[in-house]
Amino acid sequence: MTTDVTATLADFAAGLKFExxxxHVRENCRILLLDTLACALAGHLGEETPQIAAMASPPARAASAAPSAA
Known part of the structure; x- marks a missing residue:
């Protein structure tokens, strides 16, 4: 048995069967997954969504005026 938390969790998950x-846990997971998808769907058209997406995106690289060496 390992003391590493991640390895312990991975071992548990790898040996877990759906049954x-x-x-009640499976039903709760279904509800939470559907709720997450509904929130994402509802929020993607939000007024502030473009600003949030711009903040999450990496900054654009400036175009170089000099040709690159090939």
């Missing part, structure tokens, strides 16, 4: 997950 091992209680039905």
């Amino acid at each position: 091992d997950i209680p039905e």
